[in-house]
Amino acid sequence: MDSNDSSQYIFLWNNSRPYLTDGKYDPSTGAFSGIPEMTPIRNSIYAFQYVDNNEEAYFMVTVKNDNILFRLTIDVSSQAKSTVWVADRNQWMLFFLQPKEKCVVYSMCGSFSSNSSAPKARKDKFYVMNNVRLPDWSRTVPAENIDNLDGSGDTIFIRLAASELPDSKTKKWRVVSIIIGGFILLVCGVITCICFLRKRTMKAIIPIAVDGHLTTLKYSDLQLITKSFSEKLGSGSFGSVFKGALPDKTVVAVKKLEGFRQGEKQVRAEMSTIRTIHHINLVRLLGFCSHGAQRLLVCEHMQNGSLDRHLFVNNAGALSWSRRYQIAIGISKGLPYLHERCRDCIIHCDIKPDNILLDASFVPKVADFGLAKLLGRDFSRVLTSMRGTIGYLAHDVQTLLDPESVDVIDLEELGRACKVACWCVQDEESSRPSMGEIVQILEGFVDVSIPPVPRYLHVLAERANHVEISINE
Incomplete structure (x- = not known):
């Protein structure tokens, strides 16, 4: 009992330090406040008696x-346990326990304690010291030279709290983490260096698209911007076209010319002249590469591809009459610029739907100068040799007409287009209009009369009639 307060029962640790009190005795309940099990109940197997007097x-x-x-x-945990023997179960059953938790008792929990019931409790570990031995006597001896030792030392295990020793698993994972982290940093560094060198290399190509002063390119540069010519846009009679991208995200088209027989000096001279051409209806040449026998051109990229895709491919979007007419006018404006406004007269020699490209707004641009011929301003007559796509004839005219668009065709524009087309195929060269005159006619600034029927059309008509008569007979 508590000597200071006789109505309270306490537990002492080491017979000196109190570590638990059961509370004061309450006469009304007949039990200590901290031991509700003492409260009298019917059929209880216990009887409690509390005595408190002057003696x-x-x-x-x-x-x-x-x-x-x-x-x-009271066991080593300093807990008071009341148990009752149950014969049917052949075991001791716990009736009450004080204190309820082991950690209430001093030094029962924490470092160097014996309590390991907590879910995250960690037991003590041993610190290993090799080649040592406890002395066989109580006195110590002076330190000796290590060479004089006979190597008969033992291994001593010193028990320490787990928190004071490094975790072998943690150390292992720490080493693994350091190795993995170092490897990742190394890979990132290599990738960063590659990207830096790639960007630095590609920056040399940027002036091509910016100011156009650089005429020739390296073949390795073209391989870089086209990803080794991996994305093919299409192919024509004089080469294949590949998609590329400059460092500033500008998309370009790179064409490999095939079947070239001209000398390198002549090709460079012609490409230098063509590179200086700037017109809204002409595809701008950005660069040129001569690598061995290969000739490559770098040009603007046209988002809507070539005109033939929209005229002859069924799944392509149909062009309205108004758009087709504006495309014809645009082509007609680009060609006289080549013929009349350049320093050297340039004859394209291969005008066809395949070589007419359309940008995002369907503005036509004449492309593929692979067969372009440069002539001096004093040339006296046109070229007489066969050039371009020999025997080329567009698909049947019927395929160019959209039956659903007949109502929206401007008949006046249609009449001007038909008259111009007939004047362009006249037998006499002097009867044919120039490209500048064609633009004025199509735009309605100049009236044009009905042309005479060309001689070869008469021949075709006579042959058709002859065939029809033969069939009827």
């Missing part, structure tokens, strides 16, 4: 039935 103070626990085995113990 003494104590309380007593009595088992009502002598046949019942009762035990009250």
